[in-house]
Amino acid sequence: DAKTTQPPSMDCAEGRAANLPCNHSTISGNEYVYWYRQIHSQGPQYIIHGLKNNETNEMASLIITEDRKSSTLILPHATLRDTAVYYCIVRVANDYKLSFGAGTTVTVRA
Amino acid sequence: EADIYQTPRYLVIGTGKKITLECSQTMGHDKMYWYQQDPGMELHLIHYSYGVNSTEKGDLSSESTVSRIRTEHFPLTLESARPSHTSQYLCASSEFIGRGTSYTFGSGTRLTVV
Numbered sequence: 208d209a210k211t212t213q214p215p216s217m218d219c220a221e222g223r224a225a226n227l228p229c230n231h232s233t234i235s236g237n238e239y240v241y242w243y244r245q246i247h248s249q250g251p252q253y254i255i256h257g258l259k260n261n262e263t264n265e266m267a268s269l270i271i272t273e274d275r276k277s278s279t280l281i282l283p284h285a286t287l288r289d290t291a292v293y294y295c296i297v298r299v300a301n302d303y304k305l306s307f308g309a310g311t312t313v314t315v316r317a
Numbered sequence: 318e319a320d321i322y323q324t325p326r327y328l329v330i331g332t333g334k335k336i337t338l339e340c341s342q343t344m345g346h347d348k349m350y351w352y353q354q355d356p357g358m359e360l361h362l363i364h365y366s367y368g369v370n371s372t373e374k375g376d377l378s379s380e381s382t383v384s385r386i387r388t389e390h391f392p393l394t395l396e397s398a399r400p401s402h403t404s405q406y407l408c409a410s411s412e413f414i415g416r417g418t419s420y421t422f423g424s425g426t427r428l429t430v431v
Contacts, residue, residue: 307361
């Protein structure tokens with residue numbers, strides 16, 4: 208699986224958009240980009256995933272660059288409950304193992 | 318609503334005891350996983366299973382063992398617990414949903430060996 212690089216931490220103001228970057232410059236054409244988050248050592252929670260098109264769901268938006276070497280997770284209106292560690296993971300569809308890196312610790316401040 | 322259940326939620330046990338951490342899922346997923354996570358640290362895959370009677374070791378070496386006799390059940394066993402086994406253990410399952418794989422995690426078992 209391709210390696211990902213994320214900033215170790217970032218702060219965000221409550222009510223503002225949080226933009227979380229992820230670099231995956233060695234991504235292969237058949238690898239998906241997944242985002243998960245873990246709130247205070249609970250089990251990781253799925254947020255969103257995509258292959259090459261931008262994706263949006265009720266939780267977030269995923270913007271993938273045209274060359275697919277980086278992506279951004281957007282939380283449109285961050286709340287205090289969005290404080291968590293966010294993981295960007297790339298993997299091929301037929302490899303079912305999910306490997307987590309260090310992630311980005313996001314702190315939403317009032 | 319959780320479809321994957323881990324018990325116990327917390328466990329404090331003495332050195333040398335045998336323990337089994339339970340994980341069950343009601344979604345009929347073939348693939349299941351165990352992760353280990355020390356406080357403030359990364360999650361590491363220690364075991365996985367692609368179906369009944371299938372078990373494999375993960376990326377991080379672990380002294381624990383697993384079994385998969387039924388689709389819904391994936392218990393993890395430590396024959397002789399040691400303080401170095403103190404950690405959080407998270408169970409997960411997954412299914413392929415056409416546009417990728419969906420993973421569901423349990424709430425974890427926080428193990429303390431004294």
